[in-house]
Amino acid sequence: MTGSEASPSFRLAYVPGVTPTKWVRIWNERLPGIPLTLTAVPAADAGEVLRSGAADAGFVRLPIDRTDLSAIPLYTETTVVVVPKDHIVAAVDEITADDLADELVLHPLDDTLDWEHPPGRPAAERPATTADAIELVAAGVGLLVVPQSLARLHHRKDLTYRPVSGVPESRVALSWPEAETTDLVEDFIGIVRGRTVNSSRGRTQAQAQQPKHKRPESGGTRAKPAGKPAARNPRGGSGGPKGGKRGKPRRRS
Secondary structure, rough: OOOOOOOOOEEEOOOOOOHHHHHHHHHHOOOOOOOEEEEEEEEHHHHHHHOOOOEEEEEEEEOOOOEEEEEEEEEEOOOOEEEOOOOOOHHHEEEEHHHHOOOEOOOOOOOOOOOOOOOOOOOOOOOOOOOHHHHHHHHHOOEEEHHHHHHHHHOOEEEEEEEEOOOOOOEEEEEEEHOOOOOHHHHHHHHOOOOOOOOOOOOOHHHHHHHOOOOOOOOOOOOOOOOOOOOOOOHHHHHHHOOOOOOOOOOOO
């Protein structure tokens, strides 16, 4: 934010497959006076979007160039293979990377998995996007290995997917410019990490709403200074000798 006149707001970027709905809802409940705007960005562009200041924070896929960026890993996704519903893979619950050795496996240019050696046989050309690769799978050209959230994002009735073991997994993280760890960024970190509204961080709104405790004003009731203990009633039982009995008063003659 620039200038004291600007209204506060929070800009959140997110990559395909990430669903920030839950965290946005909590933000709106805790900070209703500060609007949160969402911006969908390609996974490959997420780092540059944050560095340029176009977003205050964002959900990204690791690995990412961490130069000038902070990141908190949040969760790891299951990797799946997308196949036509009548494919032999659809008949099993899970496969390994070796099971794909004879299959043509598409490797789109926007692939988010950190492959050392992609499984299967490579296609003659790489599809430009994951969405393009999904269309090729539906056409029977080949198979596609992606994070599970992307398989769900591009769901089609004629396709299904199965988990694949022995392949890289995609990690999702919350990232933001390291030099711009503002109060609002801390608020959002607290929400994502599940902190309550009264936790030590991420509670800008809560702090503003809580009343301050006032000190006693001068002239108020003072505590009595310590001094000699108050005299006890001589008629009381604790004032006499231990075990002593109190006799009847004598009549005057």
